[in-house]
Amino acid sequence: MQLEFLFAGFAVFWAGIFVYLLMLQARVRSLQRDVERLEERLAETDAAPATPRR
Amino acid sequence: MSPAVAVMAKDLRLAWRDRAGWASAGAFATIAVLTYSFAFDLATGDVRPLLPGVLWTTFLFAGIFAGGQSFARESEEGTFDALLLSPVSPTMIYVGKATANVLAMLAIEFAQLLLATILFGTSLVSPELLVIVFIGTVGAVSLTTLLSTMSASMRGRAMLLPVMALPLLVPLLIGAVRATAASLDLDAGTAPWTLLLGVFALWSTLLSVLLFPLAVER
Amino acid sequence: MITSTLRNLYGWRWLAIPPVTGVAVMAMIIGALIVAPPEAIEGDVQRILYLHFPSILAAYGAFAVVFVASIVVLWRGDLRYDAVARGAASVGVLFTGLTLATGALWGKPVWGVYWTWDARLTSTLVLFLIYAAYLLARAMADELDEQAARFAAVFAILGAFDIPLIMFSVTWWRTLHPQPIVLRGLERPALPPEMLIVLLIAFLGISALAVWLGVLRTDTELLAKRTAVLRATIDRREGA
Structure with a gap:
């Protein structure tokens, strides 16, 4: 009975930390995608001046 | 002195022109009291201890909705930015705005006290209770005015304002409900509730006056 | 001067923080589950204390960082401290939540x-609730919105100054009324030395963990800000 609650306490604590890290990782992933997309756009604009735009 | 009075007069005039908005806040408060009385059957004797809580949750919610709405109008029309660019100091702008909001809220609350007196057969218009309502309103509205200025420019502000304001107002709610209960001869414990309310009102007014210029500085 | 020191710190902190955290957390788990004696009355479940108590201390530390960083945001208008405040607030909310959860299970x-x-x-x-509202409010505005950063900082300062009032009011609200008998467990005698040592190790472990998570989160916020700057620059170039 008592050990169950001890186990639950430790499990909840580490699960909380783990979920926090997962959410942080998801945020970093999406930022990484943003940066990649921006890099592509930057490459396009750098190439653009060669072709005259109207 | 005079700039704050001028801003207050302007805000009161605005509040009057925007009376539909304030009237809907008053209507909200009325509906809320009626909803509570249907939910808890407040006219029966056993639930009289709930009355202070009913009144104060109604006052707080009505104040938050009305305050948020009063700034939404200004931030949409850009008049708030114009006011900030004017030579009037931000402190005066804040004091004028908060005073106008307090006066408008006091009118709504007084009407609710009269209504509740009639509906629940309990005399709620005593000098002691009016003082408690005044102090509580100053404490709550000074804080919600500051917070509504801030949340006015944010997305999803209608949801955000109560989420930000209510946790900060926990001491005020406790103090106001218990002080009101004590003035109605209900069991309220022995702590100095009116003192707690007064300290909170002083705290929130001082801090809001000090922080408002820092918040809008650009 | 300060920024160059910080930049140097950036290099070696990833050499220092993870190993220190790892060792301290391992020592904490072993200490809490094996070394520390079971409590006389409560038995083994009292070992939750070694997570519960350091967590709330870490949360208080994080909220202190939020307070100081918010003052710097208002004073200097430096958005990097907005990232620090957000990082610290999220760690504070995490550890307050963990304190409540472990406390309930205890x-x-x-x-x-x-x-x-x-x-x-x-x-x-x-x-x-206050700091969760802070995070929500700040997340609803743009990374680079200086006005929103100032608002969030003002809210964080209000929250910090509200804490003593909340403690007073809630104490009067509760303690002057009949207490449930179940609460007698709170008045415990001083801890025996073995427990105190394990608690100290647990405090080190959880503090290190909180610092690590806070730094990670702050870095993420800074990265988000830099990405936003980059996007604005590219938008301007494409528009030109």
Whole structure:
């Protein structure tokens, strides 16, 4: 009975930390995608001046 | 002195022109009291201890909705930015705005006290209770005015304002409900509730006056 | 001067923080589950203390960082401290939440209930709500919105100054009323030395963990800000 609650306490604590890290990782992933997309756009604009735009 | 009075007069005039908005806040408060009385059957004797809580949750919610709405109008029309660019100091702008909001809220609350007196057969218009309502309103509205200025420019502000304001107002709610209960001869414990309310009102007014210029500085 | 020191710190902190955290956390788990003696009355479940108590201390530390960083945001208008405040607030909310959760799982076997409206529990819950609201409010505006950063900083300062009032009011609200008997467990005698040492190690471990998570989160916020700057620059170039 008592050990169950001890186990639950430790499990909840580490699960909380783990979920926090997962959410942080998801945020970093999406930022990484943003940066990649921006890099592509930057490459396009750098190439653009060669072709005259109207 | 005079700039704050001028801003207050302007805000009161605005509040009057925007009376539909304030009237809907008053209507909200009325509906809320009626909803509570249907939910808890407040006219029966056993639930009289709930009355202070009913009144104060109604006052707080009505104040938050009305305050948020009063700034939404200004931030949409850009008049708030114009006011900030004017030579009037931000402190005066804040004091004028908060005073106008307090006066408008006091009118709504007084009407609710009269209504509740009639509906629940309990005399709620005593000098002691009016003082408690005044102090509580100053404490709550000074804080919600500051917070509504801030949340006015944010997305999803209608949801955000109560989420930000209510946790900060926990001491005020406790103090106001218990002080009101004590003035109605209900069991309220022995702590100095009116003192707690007064300290909170002083705290929130001082801090809001000090922080408002820092918040809008650009 | 300060920025160059910080930049140097950036290099070696990833050499220092993870190993220190790892060792301290391992020592904490071994200490809490094996080395520390079971408590005389409460038995093994009392070992939750080694997570519960350091967590709330870490949360208080994080909220202190939020307070100081918010003052710097208002004073200097430096958005990097907005990132620090957000990072610290999210770690503070995390550890306050973990304190409440572990506390509930400790309370059930010892007091018989998961939750009771005791002064300390209630004020911790309000603290959790205030800083969760801070995070929500800040997340609803742009990374580079200086106005929103100032607003969030003002709110954080209001929250910090509200804490003593909340503690007073909630204590009067609760403690002057009949207390449930279950709460007697709170007045415990001083801890024996073995427990105190394990608690100290646990405090080190959880503090290191909190610093690590806070730094990670702050870095993420800074990265988000830099990405936003980059996007604005590219938008301007494409528009030109």
